[in-house]
Amino acid sequence: MTTQDLIKGLNEDLAAELGTVIRYTYQAGKCFGLLGAELRDLLGKDAQDELGHAAFLTDVILDLGGEPTTTPKPFEKPTDLKAMIELNLAMEAQDVKNYLAHANLAEQLGLPELKLKLEDLAADEAGHARELRRLLKGL
Numbered sequence: 001m002t003t004q005d006l007i008k009g010l011n012e013d014l015a016a017e018l019g020t021v022i023r024y025t026y027q028a029g030k031c032f033g034l035l036g037a038e039l040r041d042l043l044g045k046d047a048q049d050e051l052g053h054a055a056f057l058t059d060v061i062l063d064l065g066g067e068p069t070t071t072p073k074p075f076e077k078p079t080d081l082k083a084m085i086e087l088n089l090a091m092e093a094q095d096v097k098n099y100l101a102h103a104n105l106a107e108q109l110g111l112p113e114l115k116l117k118l119e120d121l122a123a124d125e126a127g128h129a130r131e132l133r134r135l136l137k138g139l
């Protein structure tokens with residue numbers, strides 16, 4: 001495992017975050033009516049978290065000597081609220097897995113403080129998933 005492997009992994013995380021900012025902003029616009037109101041609020045709030053994650057990863061990748069990606073990961077565009085939430089839950093769960101894997105990689109490379117921060121990001125994504133599951137229960 002090398003620093004280049006970590007940079008590659010963090011750039012995949014960054015592409016996912018950029019995609020999530022766009023996906024949540026797009027979906028918030030598509031949340032119509034009373035049923036969509038709470039999801040719209042949640043997506044607007046979480047998009048700000050994801051933007052913060054993207055900014056953090058950009059700084060870390062540069063600090064490690066890498067070039068941060070500006071290309072978002074592509075995403076599906078379901079139209080009904082339940083399908084939107086299910087898609088987001090699956091992608092948040094994937095983000096948690098990826099952050100924990102990259103936290104391990106950071107630890108192996110002797111970067112314990114980065115390990116902690118990546119675990120913190122994993123916890124943020126798990127929190128997003130928890131909020132989404134609450135909304136899913138009401139549909």
Ligand SMILES: [Fe+2]
Nearest residue numbers: 017049050053
């Ligand atoms: Fe995120």
Ligand SMILES: [Fe+2]
Nearest residue numbers: 092124125128
């Ligand atoms: Fe998230």
